[in-house]
Amino acid sequence: MSALIEFRDVGKSFGPVEVLHNIDLTIDQGEVVVLVGPSGSGKSTLLRCINGLEMVTSGELVVDGIHLPRQKRRIREVRQEVGMVFQLFHLFPHMSALDNVAFGPRKVRGMSREEAHDVAKDLLKKVGLDDRSHHYPAELSGGQQQRVAIARALAINPKIMLFDEPTSALDPELREEVLNVMIAVAEQGITMVVVTHEMSFASKAGSRLLFMDGGRIAEDGDPQTLLRNPSSERLQNFLQHVGY
Amino acid sequence: MGFEFKYVVESIPALLQGAKLTWYITIIGIVGGLALGTLAGLMRLAGTSAVGGASYGHFRWLAITSQKVAIGYIELIRGTPIIVQAMFIYFALPMLIEVTTGYKGIRFDALTAAIITIIINAGAYMAEIVRGAVQSVNKGLVEAGMAMGISRLQLITSVIGPIAFKRAIPPLGNQFIISLKDTSLFIVIGVGELTRQGQEIMASNFRALEIWSAVAVCYLIMTTALALILKFMERRIKII
Numbered sequence: 091m092s093a094l095i096e097f098r099d100v101g102k103s104f105g106p107v108e109v110l111h112n113i114d115l116t117i118d119q120g121e122v123v124v125l126v127g128p129s130g131s132g133k134s135t136l137l138r139c140i141n142g143l144e145m146v147t148s149g150e151l152v153v154d155g156i157h158l159p160r161q162k163r164r165i166r167e168v169r170q171e172v173g174m175v176f177q178l179f180h181l182f183p184h185m186s187a188l189d190n191v192a193f194g195p196r197k198v199r200g201m202s203r204e205e206a207h208d209v210a211k212d213l214l215k216k217v218g219l220d221d222r223s224h225h226y227p228a229e230l231s232g233g234q235q236q237r238v239a240i241a242r243a244l245a246i247n248p249k250i251m252l253f254d255e256p257t258s259a260l261d262p263e264l265r266e267e268v269l270n271v272m273i274a275v276a277e278q279g280i281t282m283v284v285v286t287h288e289m290s291f292a293s294k295a296g297s298r299l300l301f302m303d304g305g306r307i308a309e310d311g312d313p314q315t316l317l318r319n320p321s322s323e324r325l326q327n328f329l330q331h332v333g334y
Numbered sequence: 335m336g337f338e339f340k341y342v343v344e345s346i347p348a349l350l351q352g353a354k355l356t357w358y359i360t361i362i363g364i365v366g367g368l369a370l371g372t373l374a375g376l377m378r379l380a381g382t383s384a385v386g387g388a389s390y391g392h393f394r395w396l397a398i399t400s401q402k403v404a405i406g407y408i409e410l411i412r413g414t415p416i417i418v419q420a421m422f423i424y425f426a427l428p429m430l431i432e433v434t435t436g437y438k439g440i441r442f443d444a445l446t447a448a449i450i451t452i453i454i455n456a457g458a459y460m461a462e463i464v465r466g467a468v469q470s471v472n473k474g475l476v477e478a479g480m481a482m483g484i485s486r487l488q489l490i491t492s493v494i495g496p497i498a499f500k501r502a503i504p505p506l507g508n509q510f511i512i513s514l515k516d517t518s519l520f521i522v523i524g525v526g527e528l529t530r531q532g533q534e535i536m537a538s539n540f541r542a543l544e545i546w547s548a549v550a551v552c553y554l555i556m557t558t559a560l561a562l563i564l565k566f567m568e569r570r571i572k573i574i
Contacts, residue, residue, distance in 0.1 A: 141481055143477055143480065143481060162390055163390050163391065166483045166484075166485070167483070168483070169480065169481055169482060169483030170482070170483035171483075172481070172483075173481075173482075174478070174481040176474060176477070176478060178474055180472070180474040180475050180477065180478035181478075182475060182478070182479075182493060182497075183475075183497065184496045184497060184500075184571075193482070193492070194482045197482070197484045197488050197492065198482055198483055198484060246482060246483075
């Protein structure tokens with residue numbers, strides 16, 4: 091096991107507001123880390139630091155051998171190895187599902203149109219949407235859009251996948267289809283960091299659960315153990331809130 | 335003395351000549367203005383989150399300078415009347431060049447001065463249209479592009495550009511029509527465009543009613559043509 095992501099005493103502030111305090115965290119290859127916590131606890135910010143959508147303001151963050159913020163000019167190299175899935179999907183509205191998925195392979199990996207389309211068709215099949223490949227995002231349901239977004243992020247063959255509340259904008263019946271795709275991705279052994287309120291995903295597919303509170307990692311452990319016997323009162327309260 | 339149609343018929347060849355020149359100035363002017371406006375609009379946004387976030391190192395300095403240059407240009411042009419700009423480029427610029435560099439006799443002919451004026455003037459307004467359209471693109475889409483590790487140029491040309499362009503079409507259409515009508519002001523520097531042709535015919539036969547009606551109709555036909563071209567473009571770009 092080798093460390094793919096390493097937070098060393100990382101802090102992040104937006105102006106005077108400090109959202110992350112002294113984060114020390116090592117994520118190894120193949121881990122499926124589930125980040126939970128109340129809103130405002132800094133989980134999304136922590137996630138977004140990994141691919142430099144937010145730049146850490148103190149300490150050091152090493153992602154795939156690149157040291158941030160010192161080597162922030164090489165942030166594109168980090169991003170080319172990290173796929174990201176957003177809460178609101180953010181598919182490119184002017185491209186079909188197929189072109190959305192082919193976008194990364196073409197622009198980032200320099201594949202030809204045909205090669206990229208082959209990769210994209212393959213991935214759309216894996217997320218169960220090969221019959222929707224020529225539809226535009228606006229013609230797809232939320233769950234379908236999110237599955238296309240997962241395929242798009244996987245298309246560059248990343249070492250790490252980041253998920254930022256991927257099911258929060260979906261109706262309960264659409265969540266299931268997205269979660270199933272995520273579980274399938276986790277089973278492939280790709281390193282994942284997932285911000286979610288879906289405790290079922292944490293217990294089914296997570297290899298590690300982090301509970302964040304007030305910009306700090308308050309709990310860090312095996313999901314099944316932590317969910318069954320939450321040791322701290324804060325985690326107990328939180329789990330009650332999310333109805334687990 | 336009622337409306338006598340024969341004066342309209344008589345004026346048609348000269349008015350068409352003028353309309354041709356008006357169309358010519360307008361098309362070169364708005365194509366050039368769109369290029370200049372796109373450049374200035376993007377410079378105005380350099381280094382902001384709308385085009386992929388902060389720049390580092392030397393690029394940061396470049397971004398700040400670009401922004402200031404663009405703001406200076408936009409404010410200068412929006413803050414002065416186009417007729418003054420035309421006069422300046424036609425009459426004052428050659429003198430300025432002579433005073434500052436010593437080169438004598440550099441001057442644009444009236445037509446060139448007219449085209450340059452439209453490009454510079456329309457460019458400033460279009461820069462703001464481009465800025466607004468780019469800023470209106472959902473920040474999440476910009477982030478989705480950035481998160482893939484594409485270059486800033488790829489981000490602008492493949493993600494932001496196509497989405498912003500469709501949104502910019504209605505306000506750009508406005509500006510195209512304003513620029514077309516602004517060419518009538520070049521009567522002051524002696525360009526033989528439509529309004530000047532009308533003025534000259536009117537001065538010889540004093541048929542104000544017939545001639546200015548005919549001139550107005552000519553403008554109306556051209557602005558309608560521009561509007562139709564834009565409508566066609568808007569329909570063809572399929573962003574749902």
